[in-house]
Amino acid sequence: MHLLALSGSLRAGSFNTSALRALQKLAPGGVAVEFYEGIGALPHFNPDVEMSALPESVADLRWQVAAADGVVIACPEYAHGIPGAFKNALDWLVGCENFPGKPVMLINTAPRASHAQAQLAEILKTMSARMVPEAGVTVDLREADAMSTLQAGLAAFVDACRQAAGMALG
Numbered sequence: 001m002h003l004l005a006l007s008g009s010l011r012a013g014s015f016n017t018s019a020l021r022a023l024q025k026l027a028p029g030g031v032a033v034e035f036y037e038g039i040g041a042l043p044h045f046n047p048d049v050e051m052s053a054l055p056e057s058v059a060d061l062r063w064q065v066a067a068a069d070g071v072v073i074a075c076p077e078y079a080h081g082i083p084g085a086f087k088n089a090l091d092w093l094v095g096c097e098n099f100p101g102k103p104v105m106l107i108n109t110a111p112r113a114s115h116a117q118a119q120l121a122e123i124l125k126t127m128s129a130r131m132v133p134e135a136g137v138t139v140d141l142r143e144a145d146a147m148s149t150l151q152a153g154l155a156a157f158v159d160a161c162r163q164a165a166g167m168a169l170g
C-alpha cells in the first residue's frame with residue numbers, strides 16, 4: 001500500500017512535516033508513506049492555465065495523488081484559516097479526476113487550533129474526498145504519547161484504505 005503525505009507548512013522546522021516524517025517511520029510492513037515535496041513550488045492556481053497547458057509540477061502532483069491508495073494531510077492554522085500555499089495545492093486538485101473518493105486522513109498538531117481543521121474538512125468534503133474520521137488524530141509532538149497516537153491513526157487509515165480498495169475492485 002502506498003500513501004501520499006501532504007504538509008500544509010513550508011517551514012523547515014514544521015511540526016506538521018515532522019508528524020508526517022514520523023508516520024513514515026511508524027508505517028507497518030507493506031505500507032509506504034511518500035512525502036510530497038512540491039507544495040511550495042506549485043504556481044498560483046489559475047483556471048485559464050489549467051485549461052490550456054497544465055504545468056509539469058501540477059501534472060506530477062495529480063499523478064502522485066492518482067497513484068496513492070490514500071492521502072495523509074497535516075496542516076497548520078494561519079489567521080484562523082489554512083495556509084495560502086496549501087489552499088493553492090488543493091485548488092489544483094479540484095480538477096484532479098482521481099481525487100473524488102480518495103481516502104484522506106487528517107493530522108492536527110495544534111490541539112488549540114480548530115478553525116483550519118474545520119475548513120479543511122469542509123473543503124475536502126466539497127472535493128468529494130473519502131474522509132476517514134476514525135483515523136483523524138490531534139497530537140502534540142512534545143507529549144510522550146504522540147507516536148502511539150499517530151500509529152493508531154495510521155492503523156485505522158490503512159484499514160479504511162484497504163476497504164476502499166476492496167470496494168473499488170468490487
Ligand SMILES: Cc1cc2nc3c(=O)[nH]c(=O)nc-3n(C[C@H](O)[C@H](O)[C@H](O)COP(=O)(O)O)c2cc1C
Pocket residue numbers: 009010011013014015016017076077078079080081110112113114
Ligand atoms: C502568520 C501566522 C498565523 C498564525 N495563526 C494562528 C492561528 O490563527 N491559530 C493558531 O492556533 N495558531 C496560529 N499560528 C501558529 C501556527 O499554527 C503554529 O506555529 C504551527 O506550529 C505552524 O505549523 P508548523 O509547525 O507545521 O509550521 C500562526 C502562525 C503564523 C506564522
